Amino acid sequence: MAFCKNCGQELPVDAKACPNCGTDVEQPTAAPAAAPAAPAADAKDNMWMAVLAYLGILVLIPLLVEPAKNSPFVRFHANQGLILLIVGLLSAIPVLGCVVGVFCLVLTIMGIINAVNGRMKELPLIGRFRLLK
């Protein structure tokens, strides 16, 4: 129950002004909106979805499955997994493909390690690109 800070009159719920003396009632600051899921919890709950993002075409699972696809943590890793999948297609090129393949493999392992550890760390070279919003 709120009371007028001027005269002490008990105030009706939602009163804009004191019915006794007319003093404006200070509205209690609105309760902060539900805090977004702590990144730590997000990362913990969605760790395996983030790992899937690096396993080739399995990236479609974290991209399409609710609620994982709404997780910033999962989307971050799905973005990188998708880029690795596309870059990985270049490994079909003779000679150069070997280099690309090794490069993708190393980045894939780094990405999985980041996902398992709950980190949203950009991978070298490809991490800056954003295919997903």
Ligand SMILES: [Zn+2]
């Ligand atoms: Zn009052």
